[in-house]
Amino acid sequence: MRRSGWLNVLLLVLVVAGALSVVTSQHKARKLYLAMQQEKEHARQMEVEWGQLQLEQSTWAAPARVESIATARLQMRLPQKEQVRFIRVETVGKVGHP
Numbered sequence: 001m002r003r004s005g006w007l008n009v010l011l012l013v014l015v016v017a018g019a020l021s022v023v024t025s026q027h028k029a030r031k032l033y034l035a036m037q038q039e040k041e042h043a044r045q046m047e048v049e050w051g052q053l054q055l056e057q058s059t060w061a062a063p064a065r066v067e068s069i070a071t072a073r074l075q076m077r078l079p080q081k082e083q084v085r086f087i088r089v090e091t092v093g094k095v096g097h098p
Helices: 002-060 063-072
Strands: none
Touching: none
């Protein structure tokens, strides 16, 4: 009888340890799931911000805006017809030609 009493105590300890490990595992899984959801939300916010930044960049770099700033702030202007020069570049050392 004494031997079966020790066996019962051992089995009880193993059952309690197993139950505690299940509870601990579930708690860790819930914490990891919550962290994953928070990271997904953060990633979504970053995607929204990226879209806003791309829109802002396209606004700032619009050709009409660049031209108006170049004209107003930098006093730049298009060259007159007689100020334009064309340069012809001849390629040297073409493949197959000396």
